[in-house]
Amino acid sequence: MTAFLKTLLVVTLGVALGLLSTWLAVERGYGFGSVQAGPWTAWPKTGSSEADPYAKAVMARSGEIPLGVAEGLSFLAQSDDSGDELTAHCEYYVRGPMPVARFWTLSPMTPAGGQLLPEGNRTGFTSAEIARNADGTFEIVIASEVRPGNWLPVRPAAHFRLMLRIYDTQVSSTAAVIDARTMPHVVRGACT
Amino acid sequence: MNWAFRLTGWAPWVAATFVIAGLVHIISILAMPLLAPQDAFGRLAEATPLGRLVILDNGPPGKELLPFEDPATIIAVCRFDLAQGALRLRSNFDGEGLVLMSFRNRFGTAFYAMTDRGTSRGRLDVVVATRAQLDAIEAQDSEDEVPSDLRLLAQLPEGFVMLRALSPEPGQRADAAARLKMITCGAEKAPG
Numbered sequence: 091m092t093a094f095l096k097t098l099l100v101v102t103l104g105v106a107l108g109l110l111s112t113w114l115a116v117e118r119g120y121g122f123g124s125v126q127a128g129p130w131t132a133w134p135k136t137g138s139s140e141a142d143p144y145a146k147a148v149m150a151r152s153g154e155i156p157l158g159v160a161e162g163l164s165f166l167a168q169s170d171d172s173g174d175e176l177t178a179h180c181e182y183y184v185r186g187p188m189p190v191a192r193f194w195t196l197s198p199m200t201p202a203g204g205q206l207l208p209e210g211n212r213t214g215f216t217s218a219e220i221a222r223n224a225d226g227t228f229e230i231v232i233a234s235e236v237r238p239g240n241w242l243p244v245r246p247a248a249h250f251r252l253m254l255r256i257y258d259t260q261v262s263s264t265a266a267v268i269d270a271r272t273m274p275h276v277v278r279g280a281c282t
Numbered sequence: 283m284n285w286a287f288r289l290t291g292w293a294p295w296v297a298a299t300f301v302i303a304g305l306v307h308i309i310s311i312l313a314m315p316l317l318a319p320q321d322a323f324g325r326l327a328e329a330t331p332l333g334r335l336v337i338l339d340n341g342p343p344g345k346e347l348l349p350f351e352d353p354a355t356i357i358a359v360c361r362f363d364l365a366q367g368a369l370r371l372r373s374n375f376d377g378e379g380l381v382l383m384s385f386r387n388r389f390g391t392a393f394y395a396m397t398d399r400g401t402s403r404g405r406l407d408v409v410v411a412t413r414a415q416l417d418a419i420e421a422q423d424s425e426d427e428v429p430s431d432l433r434l435l436a437q438l439p440e441g442f443v444m445l446r447a448l449s450p451e452p453g454q455r456a457d458a459a460a461r462l463k464m465i466t467c468g469a470e471k472a473p474g
Contacts, residue, residue, distance in 0.1 A: 096295055104299045108306025115311065137384070137392050147311045149390055150318035153325050154350045155444055158384040158395025164350075192399075193380055193448055195354045203349025209342065213353035218450030255352055257380055257448065258397045 116148050128270040129173075130165035130254065154203060162191070162257035168201075170276045176252065178244040180281035181233035184252070186274040192258035193217050198232060198242060198250045206245045215240060233279075252276065315389050322348060323388040326359055326442055333369075335360040335445070335467040337459055355382075355446040356458045360467035364439040367469035368411035368419065371443060375404040375464040379457065380448040385410055388440040407431040409470070412439060443467060 122142050125132045136145045137156035149156070157164055169175050170182060188194050197214025198206050205213055215230055221240055222228045231237040234246040244250050254274070261268065315321065325347050330336050338357040341347045351357060362369040375381065375398070384395035385408075398404060409431055411419060416435055423429055445465060447458035 100295050100299045101302060104302025105306050107299065107303035109310060111303065111307045112310040112314075115307075116314070137390070137395075139391050139393060141391065143311050146389065146391075147314035150315040150321040152349055153320055153322045153347075155322045155348055155386070155390050156350075157382070158386075158392035160395040160400070161382040161384060161397060161446075192397075193450065195352050195448070197353055199350065200344070203351075204346050205343030205353060207343060216354050216448070216450045219452075253350065253352075257382065258399060 112147075115144055116151055125268050126270075127165070127268040127273045129167040129169050129171055129276050130268075130270075130273050131167070132163055132165045132268070134159065134163060152203065157255070162255055162259055163189075163261060165254040165256075165273070167252040167254070167276055170278045172278065174278065176250050176276075178234045178246050178248050178250060181231060181237070181279040183277045183279055184230040184232065184274050185228065185277070187272055188217070188274055189256050189268075189272050190260045191217075191256035194254060194256045196230060196242070196252065196254050198244050199253050201249060201251055203251075206248070206250055207243060211243055212241075215242060231279075322390045323361075323440070323442065326361055330359045330361050330442075332361050332363055333366060333467075333469045335443075335462070335465055337462060352446070352448075354450070355448050356455060356462060358445040358447075358462040358465070360443040360445070360465075362410065362441055362443070362467075362469070364410070364412050364415065364436060367471060368409050368415040369443075369467065370470040371406070371408040371410070371465065371467045373401065373404060373406040373465040375461040377404070377457075377461065379454075379461050380450075381461055382444075382446040382448075384444045385434055385436075386441050386444055387436065387438040388442075389438075392444075393436065394434050404464070408434060410434045410436050410441070410443075412436060 122144065123133060123135050125134060133145060135141050136149060137158045176182065184196065194217045195214055200206055220228050228240060230240040230242055232242045232244055234244050329347055330338065335358055338359050340351055340357060360371065381398040384392040386392050407430060409419065411433065413435060416433060445462055447461045449455040449458040
């Protein structure tokens with residue numbers, strides 16, 4: 091093979107590999123700096139000037155505007171406590187403690203960050219509207235069919251994500267570790 | 283020709299492929315925020331006017347303008363270009379409602395963020411300005427008075443203020459929107 095053909099091959103392959111790795115990196119998350127707590131993941135710095143180049147690239151592509159450090163912190167769960175991906179084939183119970191904050195909201199979303207259901211449906215719960223037990227604890231049921239209590243509907247037969255936002259919080263958003271014991275559990279119930 | 287010799291013959295070409303792939307990867311990640319036309323600022327530029335605060339309709343489910351927004355919040359945006367003068371934002375909302383405010387550059391990076399708890403009972407007076415504009419404002423300051431406004435230095439002339447007001451229950455969306463409407467935002471005439 092002539093040197094010219096070899097060079098052409100090397101350049102073509104190199105560019106293709108480089109672009110492929112970029113695409114994979116951007117598709118798979120927000121780069122470094124994620125904080126894990128149980129099934130929840132937060133990227134505290136994506137909205138700040140400390141965001142790494144990968145987080146900035148993901149943001150540029152998705153068009154999202156993450157919360158600033160002083161505004162609050164958002165957590166995304168794509169699986170339940172046991173690590174299985176969230177799907178509307180199953181029902182889920184969200185229970186347990188919530189991080190200390192002035193308000194929190196919990197809403198199901200499509201993997202792309204859109205609303206799951208047409209307008210008129212419940213889109214989420216806020217800490218102010220949840221029905222609590224006498225001892226202050228609560229349970230949210232996520233299911234595609236009507237349930238009593240704090241029922242959060244999801245579209246049947248679809249994968250979804252859960253987004254928990256805590257506003258005006260004491261939780262240090264620059265912390266590298268968030269104690270999973272302060273975060274709610276996502277427990278799978280019956281599946282069809 | 284034996285295999286070992288063949289492999290050593292190819293080694294520099296393989297190495298070159300990976301070097302090119304690495305360079306393409308790094309350059310494409312760093313360039314993405316500069317090239318992405320559909321980043322948050324691009325989307326807001328199509329949907330909102332310059333130098334005026336507007337309540338943003340985030341679009342129907344599945345076709346959201348901005349992904350991963352909290353359905354329990356009302357969004358308002360004030361896009362600015364400091365080439366038209368420094369930006370002045372004043373608020374005078376009351377009550378206990380949660381309002382999140384972040385001042386961002388055109389890449390969505392927040393250079394300042396706060397909640398309504400950071401205001402003086404809903405009153406807030408903020409100037410966003412370039413270095414030169416800040417110097418001009420400071421030159422106008424009276425020597426016996428401490429300036430009462432919050433002055434923010436913007437590294438880039440273009441950006442936006444992102445305001446989110448929480449509606450803790452679905453029936454309170456009008457109240458949340460009313461709180462945002464108490465905020466005025468626009469280019470300020472040069473002093474003097």
